[in-house]
Amino acid sequence: MSGPAPTPPLLRLRDVAKSFGAVAAVKGVSLALHAGEVHALAGENGAGKSTIVKMLAGVHRPDSGGVEIDGRLVVLHDPAAARAAGIAVIHQEPTLFPDLSVAENIFMGRQPTRRLGRIDRDAMHTATTALFARLGVAIDPGRPARGLSIADQQLVEIAKALSLRARVFVMDEPTAALSGVEARRLFAVVRGLCERGAAVLFISHRFDEIFALCRDITVLRDGAWVSTDRVADVTVDAVIRRMVGREVSALFPKEDVEPGEVVLDVRGLTRTGVFEDVGFTVRRGEIVALAGLVGAGRSEVVRAVFGVDRYDRGEVRVAGRRLLPGSPAAAMARGVALVPEDRRQQGLVMELSVERNAALTRLRPLARFGLLSARAERRAAHDWARRLRVKHGRPGDPVGTLSGGNQQKLVLAKWLATEPKVLIVDEPTRGIDVGTKAEVHRIMSRLAAEGMAVVMVSSELPEVLGMADRVLVMREGRITADLPGAEATEESVMFAATGRAGEAA
Structure with missing residues (x-):
C-alpha cells in the first residue's frame, strides 16, 4: 500500500523568469515554501533575490513561469492581488503613516464602523491588541507610528498581514537595522507564525541567522537557481562557494602598508550631548576604524568631520591646514570624501541615472562654459564603474535598478572620482553579500596601499579586526x-x- 499523497507546498514558484531590457534578472527559478517552515533565500547582490520578492509582492509579473498557491496557479498582477492570495512582504524598513496610530495603520481602509458609518475605535483597538497578543508582543494600539523603532514597525506590518489572513510571509533583510535583542524577538514571532501554519521566505546576508532559524536554504547566482538543501546538511563555507561560484579565500584582503605622514588630525571635537573631546589622527596608507555600540556617536563624529553636522568646539586639520567647520564643500575641496551609511537616502539620487549619479561629485570639472558635457559624464561614469566592477545595464538606466551591492560600489566610485586624500566610509558593507564585501574590502585595502588615509565606521567586529x-x-x-x-x-x-576596559587585561 502506498502512503498518503504528499501535501503540496503552500507556495511554489515554477521556472519563473524576468528580464529588464537586455538584463536577465531571474532565469527559470523554481522554489517551494511549505507550511510551518522557514526557507532561506541566499545569493550575492544581483543574484535575483529582490526581483523574486517583487514578483511575489505583485510589483513585477514574470515573463514566463508562474506562481502557485496550494497547487493552483495564481496571477499576481498587482500588490492587491498578492495580498488577496495571502502573501505579505515585510521589508527591511516598512513605510507607515507616521501621524496615524498603530491601530489606524493596521486597519487603514478597513476600519470597523458603527451605525451611520462612524469608525469604531474601541473595536479597532481591541482587534489590534488581539493581533499583538497572537504575536506575543506588547505595542500600544493608540500610539502614533512616528517614533516607533524599525523593529516595532515591522511588527505592525506583520500584525497587519495577520489581519488580512496572510499565510505566506516574505521577509527581505528584516534584521539589517535591528539590535540583537530586537532580532531575537522577531525570530520568536517568526517561529510563532510557523507554528500556526504559515510559510516564511527569509532573506538575509547573516549566516548565523539563517542557520539558527531556517530549515531549508535555496542559493541563487546570477539570476539562476544553484541549489536547495536542508540547512542541517550544508556548511557556511559550502553556501558561500555556491553563492559566489568560487572560493572566497580572503574576505579581508588587507595589505601591509607602512603609514606615512598625518593627513587627518581631529582635535577636541565636541558637540554638546552627542560627543565630547574626540581626537585622533589618520596617516597616509592607514585604515583607522571607529568601533562601538549603536548610539556611541561614531557616525555623528565623521559627519561633523566632513561638515554635514556642526560642532561646538575643537578643530579638524587636513594636511596641516584647519578645515572650515560645517562645510562639506570645503571638505571636498581639501580632499575629504564621505561615503554615508544610508546609500539610498544620502549617497545616491535614486531617480537619476547611473552615469549622472557617478558624476555628481565632479559636475564642475566635467562642465564646459557652465554646461555639463554628456560625453565627459559618460566617460567618467564608465571609468569608475569598470574599475570597481559595478554591474549595470545601460549607463542611462535609473540607479534604482542596481542591486544593493552595486549601489554601494557606485557611491564609492562617485567619491573616488574626486581623488580624495581622506576617505571616510560609514558601514561600508552593510546589507551587501559576502562576495561583494570581499570586493569592497579589496578596494579599501588597495586605496590605502596607494597612500590614501581611510576612516571606517563599522558595527561588524570581524570587519573591524580584519581591515583596521x-x-x-x-x-x-x-x-x-x-x-x-x-x-x-x-x-x-x-x-x-561597554565601559569594562579594565577587564580586557
Whole structure:
C-alpha cells in the first residue's frame, strides 16, 4: 500500500523568469515554501533575490513561469492581488503613516464602523491588541507610528498581514537595522507564525541567522537557481562557494602598508550631548576604524568631520591646514570624501541615472562654459564603474535598478572620482553579500596601499579586526580605547565599548 499523497507546498514558484531590457534578472527559478517552515533565500547582490520578492509582492509579473498557491496557479498582477492570495512582504524598513496610530495603520481602509458609518475605535483597538497578543508582543494600539523603532514597525506590518489572513510571509533583510535583542524577538514571532501554519521566505546576508532559524536554504547566482538543501546538511563555507561560484579565500584582503605622514588630525571635537573631546589622527596608507555600540556617536563624529553636522568646539586639520567647520564643500575641496551609511537616502539620487549619479561629485570639472558635457559624464561614469566592477545595464538606466551591492560600489566610485586624500566610509558593507564585501574590502585595502588615509565606521567586529591598522573604540560619545590592529580582539573591543576596559587585561 502506498502512503498518503504528499501535501503540496503552500507556495511554489515554477521556472519563473524576468528580464529588464537586455538584463536577465531571474532565469527559470523554481522554489517551494511549505507550511510551518522557514526557507532561506541566499545569493550575492544581483543574484535575483529582490526581483523574486517583487514578483511575489505583485510589483513585477514574470515573463514566463508562474506562481502557485496550494497547487493552483495564481496571477499576481498587482500588490492587491498578492495580498488577496495571502502573501505579505515585510521589508527591511516598512513605510507607515507616521501621524496615524498603530491601530489606524493596521486597519487603514478597513476600519470597523458603527451605525451611520462612524469608525469604531474601541473595536479597532481591541482587534489590534488581539493581533499583538497572537504575536506575543506588547505595542500600544493608540500610539502614533512616528517614533516607533524599525523593529516595532515591522511588527505592525506583520500584525497587519495577520489581519488580512496572510499565510505566506516574505521577509527581505528584516534584521539589517535591528539590535540583537530586537532580532531575537522577531525570530520568536517568526517561529510563532510557523507554528500556526504559515510559510516564511527569509532573506538575509547573516549566516548565523539563517542557520539558527531556517530549515531549508535555496542559493541563487546570477539570476539562476544553484541549489536547495536542508540547512542541517550544508556548511557556511559550502553556501558561500555556491553563492559566489568560487572560493572566497580572503574576505579581508588587507595589505601591509607602512603609514606615512598625518593627513587627518581631529582635535577636541565636541558637540554638546552627542560627543565630547574626540581626537585622533589618520596617516597616509592607514585604515583607522571607529568601533562601538549603536548610539556611541561614531557616525555623528565623521559627519561633523566632513561638515554635514556642526560642532561646538575643537578643530579638524587636513594636511596641516584647519578645515572650515560645517562645510562639506570645503571638505571636498581639501580632499575629504564621505561615503554615508544610508546609500539610498544620502549617497545616491535614486531617480537619476547611473552615469549622472557617478558624476555628481565632479559636475564642475566635467562642465564646459557652465554646461555639463554628456560625453565627459559618460566617460567618467564608465571609468569608475569598470574599475570597481559595478554591474549595470545601460549607463542611462535609473540607479534604482542596481542591486544593493552595486549601489554601494557606485557611491564609492562617485567619491573616488574626486581623488580624495581622506576617505571616510560609514558601514561600508552593510546589507551587501559576502562576495561583494570581499570586493569592497579589496578596494579599501588597495586605496590605502596607494597612500590614501581611510576612516571606517563599522558595527561588524570581524570587519573591524580584519581591515583596521588601528581601532578607536567609542562609548557614549567618547573614545575609550586606541588599539593597534594587531593587538585588537573581539574581547578588548567589546570591553572598551561597554565601559569594562579594565577587564580586557
